[in-house]
Amino acid sequence: MVTSVLIVGATRGLGASLTKLYSSKPSTIVFATTRSSDPPSSHDSNNKKVNWLVDIDIASPDVGRKLTSQLPSSSKLSTVIISAGYFGSETFDNPDWEKELKMYATSAIGPVFIVHHLVNAGHLTQGSKIILVSSESGSITLRHEKEGGGNYGHHASKAALNMVGKLLSLDLKEKGVAVGLVHPGFMRTEMTRNVGFDKYWDDGGAVTPDEAAESLASFIEDFDLSRTGQYWAPRGPRDIGTAEVVLGKGLPTPLQLPW
Template sequence: MPSVLITGSNRGLGLEWSRQYAKASWRVFATCRHPEEADELRQLAETCRTVSLHRLDVTDADQISALANELEHEPIDVLLNNAGVYYEKYAPLEAPLDYQAWTHTFQVNTMAALRMAKTFIGNLALSEKRLVVAISSHMGSIAEIDHPGSYFYRSSKAALNAVMKGLSLELKPLNIGVLLLHPGWVRTRMGGPDAPLLPEESVRGMRKLIDEFTISNTARFFRYNGTEIPW
């Protein structure tokens, strides 16, 4: 049975990832900060024997270490760094920046993905798929910047892309791959009610890219529909 460890599983894309992988009979290690409040995820875990729910704040090194100890001997085919934050609203140039929010954005969107990957290398090495997935964004593509603003989110995702590219060079000799994915504009709490994509469609497309992944594609950056994104 293939297995996946998913961060930020309590809603939106993370919940949909958990649902689809559970339906596909994968072993799902679903994580979130407050499992006691994640009603839909708890219901999924209660009704599907292949899903387990784990407490994890990806900015908390102690919680990451505790989860690693809990899953020490478990093969993990796909480490799915899905957790992310977006704090910004448009503000005029003269408006002050919330540097604390910017720092937290980097902690969640960039630093946590590398910490998770380094922590769970041993689990990935025990598996067949051996893949680290980072949910990035086309907003992290410098080539695709076409309007001002979103400085926190853009910079955190551009940094994530750079970090994952570097990590791929470290992991390739171990035959562990890295895949960067843009889910599209999705109708979630982050994407808002006007987004054209449903989570089901976005995750279905990204799962296809994961299924088709080979080590020759390590560190490449794709949209959910398979088109490649320039850096």
């Protein structure tokens, strides 16, 4: 059976690893987005199988229209993974207006317009899955004094994304489209390095994007309408610093996260 997967934010980190993973599967057609006006060059033979959608900026008001205009009109997507992200670090002493706007647009506004256009264009139908890449940082319950405050835009935009996912799940349930929110894991990426989180990689159990992609893809295989609107950590509590403090010991993998 041939399946079609769309990965939004496919050139770096988790998105790039997911693109590599899915394009290695012989029966999977992969559509992937880049903000560049040209597809990325690659010597990876699997990457030659990727159908690149160019000039796609999730923080742009016309992202949904631009994306759907490049998809074949007859394509039916089995899975959409919105992995695009932006993390601008802040402190209480130095909040940043423009960074916060970009984080909210990227995490919680753009996905609404992408899903809206995909549904209206007929690309999402009964049995389709939408996976919104969130973070444990968006859980209000898991915030604990041991981790302190700051990074308002990052944490709050992920909490907003969680609400967006819940609302989308309610709107799309009758159409048979399942929507999931996921914390894919604490990753060793340029994004986390750029905000100084690389100093926590070893103690925090950070994994490579390839490792996170494997566990996420496995989780998606079993994800269906029975779990729509739920918030999960496919890799369990192992890299969530406050999980045991807040939720107790002996937590399962995968772990359903509290809002």
